Amino acid sequence: MGKRIKKKRALRTIAAPFTVSAPTGARIRDRARFNERDVQVLHLAGEHLGHHQRADLAERISLGKVAVKDNQRAPRKKSLTAVSSSRWAGAMTRASEDQYQLSLRALFDERASLRRAVRTVEKRLTVPCGQRSKSGVRGYPTQAERFEKQRRLQVLLGRLAAVEERIEAGSPAVTVGGRRLLKARHNLAKAELTVEQWRGQWEASRLFLTADGESGAPHGNYTITVDPATGEVTMVLPEPLRHPANAPRGRYRFSFTVQFNHRREEWLDRASANRAVRYDFVHDPARDRWYLDASWGAEAAVLPTPEELQARGERLLGVDLNADHLAAYVLDPHGNPVGTPITIPLDLAGPTSQRDGRLRAAISELLRTARSHRCAGIAIENLGFDDARATGRETMGRGKRGKTFRRTVAGMPTAKFRERLRSMAFHAGLVVIAVDPAYTSVWGGRYWQAPIQQTNQKTTVTRHHGASVAIGRRALGHRARRRPGVTANDQRIVARRATGQALPGPRARGTANPPRTASTPTTGGKTRPGQGDQLALFPDPEHRSRGHRTGPVSCDSANDGQHH
Structure with missing residues (x-):
């Protein structure tokens, strides 16, 4: 019986890189040092307007999903004008409509997330325990875990039915002030708040x-x-x-x-x-x-595309975002790493204000590095983790190791990092290019970590630095993998020349050293002649892809002697 050949798993389709759009607006802040009278007036006006705005939001939700012309904004604004002013009423109705549309989009996203989770669990339930289907889907390892997943599937289906019912009715659940803060009222000890502190935040x-x-x-x-x-x-x-x-x-x-x-x-x-x-x-x-x-x-800005940056011969800074640091590397227009690997610490522990400040400081250091190396832009991965967060344990590992990995993914500020980088890079005159994250860490560690480590003996190179090189190469339109036959780093130790690096061209006949005859002894006490010690019989014209060195043409007498 012949050996069963295992079918190779097909690679993911890698999406083309794209330029991240410029920010559509700006927001600045200044501290207002009020006196007691000012605070009283603001509280009085804010509570009065907030009460009527919440009532208008409830009325808008009761209308459901209707066309813009049927949302009754004009009558609602007219009723609000009597208790505020025309401009205050316009701001309240606009805020109600924006909040309703945002909540409706959140429902659609939740439905898509639940559907992904249901599909993943159902696929694994169709495979017997401890087995694997022809398509590569694994069954659950034990019958007990399979039973728990069947219960989990019923919970997901119930939540999905409730979400679809809300979408059909067009009535999303909205909590003015935040649902997280509302739930914190029932567990003040865990939230580290007193009743007075919670009441102050809520109001x-x-x-x-x-x-x-x-x-x-x-x-x-x-x-x-x-x-x-x-x-x-x-x-x-x-x-x-x-x-x-x-x-x-x-x-x-x-x-x-x-x-x-x-x-x-x-x-x-x-x-x-x-x-x-x-x-x-x-x-x-x-x-x-x-x-x-x-x-x-802000006015719409036209930013250069990755193809335009490549045509102009610009440098890029490839960046790999990790939970505790940013790994970066400068790449020249040909996709070759330049200089030493760059590591920027990213400590996201502590309260929110400290985390935001540290993230902004890390991005500022990243921009300074890019400008000091004359880079035209920064290449990052288009990380969303939406599918991974939706499927959870099904695709991100099981047990203690999988739980640790899921916590790491959840703690990475991908969305906030992307938005902050987009805004700060635009004002610094840099372009942000997002690439497909498929296989960047795998190929970076396999093809780039060891060569970079050989050229940077005094620096510890990780697979994240290799991933940053793969990210930058993908943004420049090059392959993430190294081309075959790359010239060795130390030519005295490793005798390997580059192949496939340039267009083939004609070369002179012969070799660098005169060709040996059968009577020429080998030197160095070798028991086996090397590749360069072979007899040269009628050398033909060769190109550089053969890996030989170029030298003077051999004399005719030597060739004649070999012929005879």
């Missing part, structure tokens, strides 16, 4: 103090106005709450001024030209601080 998250910008209005916003010359801030109070007004036309002038030091010139250009600028008052109850945020939309 602060439900305030509505957002004013949309309007082109042509004074300094880009009539509801909340910031004077670019003096930094003075005024706000239109809702109609029923205009008794604290200290400025004409029901406006309240605050006792503080703002500067907006970050990207101040851009803000000044818009505010001075009366272009639309949105303002938001934000309260941080943990620090008991108030902030004023300014945001505006």
Whole structure:
């Protein structure tokens, strides 16, 4: 009986690299140092507007999935104008519509995630325990685990049915203030909060103090106005709450001024030209601080494609994102690694504010490295982990090792890293190219780790540095694997020349040394003649892909002697 030949597993289809789009807007912040009177006015207005905005959101959800012309925004805005103002009402109805559409998209994403999980479990349940199907799907190892997966499948199907019912009815569940904060109320000890602290965060998250910008209005916003010359801030109070007004036309002038030091010139250009600028008052109850945020939309920027960067002969910085560090390598236009491997620590432990600061510092160091090496852009993996997070234990390992790996994946700030890098790189004049993450770590460790380590004896090279090289090569349009027959690093020890590196060309006849005859003795006490010690009978024209060295033409007498 012949040996059964194992069918090779087909490789994934690798998607083409693409340029990450530029940010569509900007948001800056400055601290607002209020006095007690200012805080009272803001709380009064925020609670009043927040109450009516939540009522409008409930009315919008009750309408379900309807066309834009049937969402009854005009009647809802008219009823809200009576208890606020026309511009406050427009901001509240716009926020309700945005929240509804966002929640509906979240339902679609949850349905897709549940469907992926159901398909994965069902495939494994069709295979007997301890066996593998022809397509490579493994069955569960034990009958006990199979039984638990059957129960898990029923839970997933129940959740999927509930989600599909909500999508059909067009009524997503929305918690103003955040569902996570709402659930923390039932477990304050685990959340490390007191009742007073939780109440402060809950009330602060439900305030509505957002004013949309309007082109042509004074300094880009009539509801909340910031004077670019003096930094003075005024706000239109809702109609029923205009008794604290200290400025004409029901406006309240605050006792503080703002500067907006970050990207101040851009803000000044818009505010001075009366272009639309949105303002938001934000309260941080943990620090008991108030902030004023300014945001505006940016014009669409046309960024170069990977093909254009390759045609221009630009350098790239390949980056491999890991849980505790960033591994990077500079690549020349031909895809060759240049210099030494780069490692940037990434410590994401601690509270959210510290994690955000460390992530921003790591990205800043990455941008400085790219600019110092004259790189035109940064190549990263298009990491989402959506499918992996959906299928969970089914595809990411079992037991303690699989649990550790899943926690590592969940702790990697892929989305936040991608968004921060996109924004910061755009303002630094760099392009971000996203590539398919398939096999980058495998091929980087197999084909690039050892050669890079040989050229960097004083630096520890990991498979992550090899992955960064594979990422950069893929962004430049080259193969992630090394080409066969690459020249050895040490020519004195390893006698191997490059093959397939350039177009074949003609070379001179003969070899570097005169050809030996059968009577020429071998040197060095060799028991077996080397490849270069073979007899040369009528050398034919060769090209460089044969791996021989180029030398002078042999004399005719030598050839004649060999012939005779």
